[in-house]
Amino acid sequence: MRILLAEDDDALAARIATALAEAGYAHERVADGVQAEFLGQTESFDAAVLDLGLPGMDGLSVLHRWREAGLALPVLILTARGRWHDKLAGFDAGADDYLTKPFQIDELILRLRALIRRAAGHASARLRCGPLELDVNAGRFLLDGGPLGLTAQEFRILAYFMHHAGRVISRSELGEHVYDNGYDPDSNVIDVLIGRIRRKLSAPLLHTVRGQGFRLAETP
Incomplete structure (x- = not known):
């Protein structure tokens, strides 16, 4: 399974990348929204971890463009914004799941596994x-x-x-x-x-x- 990791915080991205590798996932990391939007539409991924606060193009705009283009890959949003209306905006844009920073890396991996499994049509773990x-x-x-x-x-x-x-x-x-x-x-x-x-x-x-x-x- 290959994950698109769009996160501009180098330290956090490194921690997530390590956890992805340990969980058996390949990944590609980008640090700005323009790259994320481009790669999501031009390469094959099984899921995306998308930070909302990306430079160049914010995560919500990236997600809107993906969904408008018909891209159906599961998307897990990461954000420091924990208010309900921020979460609602993310789900309205087409997010499949949402994690508020700070979070446990193990929880991110479990949520990704569930998203990928359900996207492949499997109800059981x-x-x-x-x-x-x-x-x-x-x-x-x-x-x-x-x-x-x-x-x-x-x-x-x-x-x-x-x-x-x-x-x-x-x-x-x-x-x-x-x-x-x-x-x-x-x-x-x-x-x-x-x-x-x-x-x-x-x-x-x-x-x-x-x-x-x-x-x-x-x-x-």
Whole structure:
């Protein structure tokens, strides 16, 4: 999962970025509203963390432009404004959730997980595909009820498949959603990692769809 982080406070952005990485999320950080508005409309993200007090273009204006353009990604607003009418303005602009500064970083991660899960159409925080289970809130995989050991990159890839189980996902889509900047679409890193994941799963859950990509499902 790839997150757009729009926050101009360097110290806070660094703390959030660290927490995102530890939670298994790729991210791209911008420090002004003009960049945020542009990236949101030109690149693929699974959610955005959007500060309202951005320079260049305030967060509400960024959000208005995204929604007017039909951009449906989940948006979690961060702001120092805690008054009800400020929150109402954020939700009216199209926000999906709202955190008032100061806040707990762990709460931000939990809210992001819930937003991404619901956007993918999952009501439960436990996603299942045959013997494989992803506990979204805990950020861990279980296979046949036991822990499944994965590297950070393997976790990102398999979590994306679990959120979109049953759908064919191309290599380019995986690259866009599970990596920070710098993914090389001509490399074979995706295939290598999927090979490793298949060996760890031991069950035939991750299928190749010739000429299209891969699909996570109990049956081919």
